[in-house]
Amino acid sequence: MVRVDGNGTSQSLIQVRNLGKTYRRGGEDIHVLQELNLDVDKGDFVAFMGPSGSGKTTLLNLLGGLDVPTRGTVTVAGDEITHMSAGKLTAWRARHVGFIFQMYNLIPVLTAFQNVELPLLLTSLSKAERRKHVETALAVVGLGERMNHYPRQLSGGQEQRVAIARAIVADPTFLLCDEPTGDLDRKSADEIMELITRLVREYGKTVLMVTHDPVVARRADITLHLEKGVLVEAREPHSIAAEV
C-alpha cells in the first residue's frame, strides 16, 4: 500500500521521511523537495507525475542512491541509505536497484548480452551462471534471439527491452524507471508498458516510475503528483487489471 502521509508501517519496503533537497543556483536556494514522505510496499507500482522541474527525477535519484538529500531519510528494506558512504552506496545500488532510463543508456560498444551481463559482473556468479541469468532476462523481454546484436542494430523499443533486461537480471529489490517510454512511439511505448506491468503482476517486482504521459501513468497502481516539493495522491489506487 502506497502512502504519502508519513504514517506507513515499518514493514514498508521503501520508507521516505521528511525528505528535502535544496539546490543553490545563482546565489539563490531552490527547494525542490520539502518534507516529502512516502511508503511503498513490495510489489507496488507507483507513477510520479508533475511539471518539468518539479523534482521527479531528483526524487528518483534520491530513491536510487544516485544523489544525497539535503535532509530527511530514505530507508529501503531496512537499510537507511542517506548516510551511507559513496562506496557503500555504490554496492547498495548494485544489489537493490534496477535503473531504466528514458534514453535506454545502453553501452554502444557492447552487445545486448554484454549489456545485460554488466550488473552480474558485480556479483559472485560464475560465467555459466551469468550466461543463464542473461539468457533468462532476455527471454523475459522477448529478445532471446537478439542477444548478439549491438544497440545500433536494434529499434528503440528493442533497446529499451534490453535496458529492462539489464535492470531485472540481478533481481534487484526495486526498479526505478525515468520516463521509460519518453523516447518511443505509442506502439513501442505500449509494448514497454505491457512488459513493465507484467514484471509487476507476474514477477512481483516493485516499480517506481516517472512519466509525463497520463496514459502510461494509468498503468500504475497509483499516480502521485509532485506539487511544490511534496507528493500528492492524484487518484485512488486502482487495479492494474481494470486498466489493462
Place this chain on the structure above:
Amino acid sequence: MAIPVIYNLRSVKARWTSAVVAVLGIAGTVGVFVAMLSLARGFRATLVSSGSADNAIVMRGGATTEMMSFITVESVKILQDAPGVAHGDSGPLITSEAVAVAPFPLKSTGTDANVQVRGVSANVLTIRKNVKLIQGRMFQPGLTELVVGKNASSSYAGLTVGNTVDFGGGHWHVVGVFDAGGSAFDSEVWCDARVLDDVYKRPPNLFQSATVHLDSANSYQQFKDNVTSDPRLNVDVSREVDYYAKQSTAMTRLITILGGLVAFVMGIGAVFGALNTMYSAVAERGREIATMRALGFGGPSVVVSFLIEAFLISFIGGALGCLAVLPLNGLTTGAMNWQTFSHLAFAFRITPGLLIGGMIFSLIMGFVGGLPPAMRAAWRPVAVALREL
C-alpha cells in the same frame, strides 16, 4: 569485478581517429627515446668491446688518456719482466703504443675528419686477439706501412689496400685491412710505433702506453700490484676493458642527457596528446560512465577502466615507436670521441633492455595522460552526469 576490458578495447576501436593522434605522439617520443639511448649504448659498446679482460693498459701515473701519457722504453722493459705477463714465441706479449691524430677526407661528405693513428708493436695481433687481418698483410716493422680498421677503410677516402696516403710529414702505404669486431680499433689506422714516433719527430723510444697480455684475467691484480709498487716506475695500470669503458663515460652521458632531454620535451607533448584523447573520451562517454556507475561500478573501477584504455593506447604507441626504430639496430654512424679527438664509427645498439625501457616510458606517459581524465570520470556526481545528458 572491474568493468570488462572488452569495453575499453571496443571503445578505442570505435574512436580510433582520436586514439591514433595519441598513439602517434607516444610512438614518436618512444622512437626518439630508444634511438638516442641506442646511440649511447652503441658508443659505449664500441669502446668497451675494444678492451679485453686479460689485457692491462699501462700509462704514466696520473694520465687519464693515452693522449696525456708517455712511457719510456726502459719502463716497457721493466714491465716485460713483471709477474703475470704472458709470453709468446717471440717473448713477452707487450705492445708499446704511440698515438697521433691525422685528418682524412670522409667519403660521405668529402670533409676532413680526424682519424686515430696508433703505432703498435709487430706482435699486436697476438695481444689483441679480437683483431684479425681480413685483407692484405700486416705492416713490416721499420717501414711506413699502414693497416687500417675496416670502418676507417670504408669511411675515408684513400684508406684502401694498395693506396698511398700522406700525413705527419710521411708517405704511407696501405698494406692491409683488419676487422676488430666492431670495436673502436675498427676506426683506427695502425702502423709501427717507432716509425710513427720518427715521422712525427717525437723523442725516440718514447711511447704513450703499453698494453700487456696477461697469463689470465686473474693475473691482473698481481701484475698491477707489482708494477705500481716498483720504485723505478711511475705508472697507472687499468684493465683494458675498464679503460675503454671509462673513455666512453663522458660521451655516453652527454648523449643520454641530450636524448633524455629531447625525449622529455617530446614526452610532455605526448602526454598532452594522451590527455586530450582521454578527456575527449570521458566527455563523449559521460552517459556510459554515469550509467555504469548507476549500475554499481565504483569510482575505482572507472579509474582502472580508463587507465587500462590509456595504457592500451600508450602500449600500442610504445610498440610502434620501438618497431619503427628497430631497423636502426646495427646501423653504423660516427661521432667525435672527445677523449682522443678523433672520429669514431659505432653502430646503434637496440637491446631488449632498451626496448623494455621504451615500453615502460610509454606506459608512464599513458598513466600521466590517463589518470586525470580517469579521476574526473570517476568522481563526477552520477546524478549530475545523468542530468546533463
